[in-house]
Amino acid sequence: MNSALRQSFEEDGAVLVKNCLDEGQLALCREAFDWAVENHGPNATMMFEGTEQSSHVDNANPNAKERLDELVTKLPFGKIFSELWGSKHVWYFAEEVFLKAGGKSGRTSFHQDTSYLPWTGKHWGNAWISFESVPKKNSLEIVKGSHRGIQYDGPNFVDPKDPTQPLHGETAVPFLPRLPDIDAERERDPGSFEVVSWAVDPGDVVLLHPHSLHGGAHVDADFPQRHTLVLRFFGDDAFYRPLPEHSESGFPTQGILFVEEMAKLKDGDRFRSPVFKQLV
Ligand SMILES: [Fe+2]
Numbered sequence: 482m483n484s485a486l487r488q489s490f491e492e493d494g495a496v497l498v499k500n501c502l503d504e505g506q507l508a509l510c511r512e513a514f515d516w517a518v519e520n521h522g523p524n525a526t527m528m529f530e531g532t533e534q535s536s537h538v539d540n541a542n543p544n545a546k547e548r549l550d551e552l553v554t555k556l557p558f559g560k561i562f563s564e565l566w567g568s569k570h571v572w573y574f575a576e577e578v579f580l581k582a583g584g585k586s587g588r589t590s591f592h593q594d595t596s597y598l599p600w601t602g603k604h605w606g607n608a609w610i611s612f613e614s615v616p617k618k619n620s621l622e623i624v625k626g627s628h629r630g631i632q633y634d635g636p637n638f639v640d641p642k643d644p645t646q647p648l649h650g651e652t653a654v655p656f657l658p659r660l661p662d663i664d665a666e667r668e669r670d671p672g673s674f675e676v677v678s679w680a681v682d683p684g685d686v687v688l689l690h691p692h693s694l695h696g697g698a699h700v701d702a703d704f705p706q707r708h709t710l711v712l713r714f715f716g717d718d719a720f721y722r723p724l725p726e727h728s729e730s731g732f733p734t735q736g737i738l739f740v741e742e743m744a745k746l747k748d749g750d751r752f753r754s755p756v757f758k759q760l761v
Contacts, residue, residue: 482561482564482565486498486565487564487565487567490565490566490606490688490690492625492626493623493625493626493677494623494625494626494627494628494629494689494690494692494693495623495625495628495677495687495688495689495690495693495695496565496687496688496689497679497681497685497686497687497688498561498685498686498687498688499684499685500684500685501557501561501608501684501685501686502556502557502610502684502686503684504684506555506556506557507610507612507683507684509552509555509556510552510556510610510612510710511612511708511710513545513548513549513552513576513710514578514612514708514710516545516548517539517542517545517576517578517710518537518539518578518580520542520544520545521537521539521542521578522539522540522541522542522543522544522545523542523543524539524540524541524542524737524738525537525538525539525540525542525578526538526539526540536579536580536581536587536589537578537579537580537581538577538578538579538580539576539577539578540575540576540577540578540738541574541575541576541577541738541739542576542578545576546575549573549575549576549712550573550758553573553712553758553760554758554760556712558571558573558606558608558712558714558760559571559573559714559760559761560761561688562604562606562688562714562716562761563716563761565606565688566603566604566606566716566717566718568604568716568717568718568761569716569717569761570716570717570759570761571714571715571716571759571760571761572714572715572716572753572757572758572759572760573712573713573714573757573758573760574713574714574715574757575713575738575739576710576711576712576713577607577710577711577713578709578710578711579698579707579708579709579710579711580706580707580708580709581698581699581700581706581707582700582705582706582707583700583705583706584700584701584702584705584706585700585701587699587700588641588664588696588697588698588699589696589697589698589699590636590638590641590644590645590664590696591622591624591636591644591660591663591664591694591695591696591697592635592636592660592694592695592696593627593632593633593635593691593692593693593694593695594607594691594692595632595691595692595722596632596633596634596635596648596649596657596724597635597648597724597732597736597737598691598724598736598738599721599722599723599724599734599735599736599743599746600691600692600715600719600720600721600722600752601692601719601720601721601722602715602718602719602720602752603690603718603719604715604716604717604718604719605690605691605692605713605714605715605716605719606688606689606690606691606713606714606715607688607689607690607691607711607712607713607714608686608687608688608711608712608713608714609621609686609687609688609689609709609711610686610709610710610711610712611681611683611707611708611709612683612708612709612710613683613704613706613707613708614680614681614682614683615680615681615698615704615707616680616703616704617678617679617680618704619698619699619700619701619704619707620678620679620680620681620687620697620698621678621687621689621695621696621697621698622676622677622678622695622696622697622698623676623677623678623687623689623693623694623695624663624674624675624676624693624694624695625675625676625677626675627692627693627694628689628690628691628692628693630692630694631658632657632692633657633658633659633660633694634647634648634649634650634653634657634658634659634660635647635648635649635660636648636660637730644660644662644664645659645660645661645662647659647660647729648728648729648730648732649724649725649728649729649730649732650728650729650730651729652727652728652729653725653726653727653728653729654725654726654727655725656725657725660694663694663696664696678697691713714760715752715757717751719751719752720749720750720751720752721743721746721747721748721749721750721751721752722748722749723735723748724736739754739756742754742756
């Protein structure tokens with residue numbers, strides 16, 4: 482791991498690792514992806530359902546857990562994140578599955594994963610693995626350095642025309658500020674946010690801190706479909722931080738994933754549970 486990559490992750494919150502996965506590893510990831518789409522779990526949703534921007538999204542499917550825990554032992558992410566973060570240990574959290582097809586926009590609103598997950602700390606990372614060659618204009622976009630910024634309320638992903646409609650809202654304690662409309666502001670002034678994104682080829686992986694503001698990655702007529710598996714990891718500097726109480730949407734403080742395990746943690750506890758596979 483070169484020190485430039487470590488420094489970029491620390492400062493920007495995201496890096497591209499070229500040729501991160503070999504053909505065999507990528508084939509195993511694709512197999513897991515295809516299985517996940519065929520056998521989606523209880524947390525699967527359609528984002529912006531019924532609109533032209535609808536996308537299939539799945540998250541921490543309990544039925545996929547065993548095969549994904551096995552898969553990550555064959556991938557290099559334990560070692561990579563250990564070096565990238567400078568963490569003695571690395572654990573695997575779970576997956577996300579994104580299928581965007583049909584050539585329609587399907588733009589994901591900018592958000593921080595930490596609006597939905599009870600996470601804080603430096604050692605968190607999502608590995609964004611796409612199976613197509615994704616042009617830069619269709620790739621994941623990350624607001625540089627936002628992983629070190631404040632916690633915003635997250636969009637509720639209901640109305641693509643209102644990409645900052647808050648999930649937790651006015652009643653939330655603590656109250657989280659509403660997101661800026663990053664896409665609209667960038668349209669008015671392309672320099673308003675410093676955004677990074679990369680064209681990727683199969684085997685390349687984007688690693689990002691999940692507290693980063695990230696989004697985009699739409700499909701369009703020239704790039705009509707994208708299949709992406711996201712694997713999420715954490716290390717020593719990872720803590721449980723409950724989500725706001727009294728969320729307008731009724732969103733629970735422990736989030737909606739691994740609810741039983743999260744119920745055992747208190748604010749500020751190290752993020753640890755035997756349910757998560759240790760890799761390093
Ligand atoms: Fe996300």
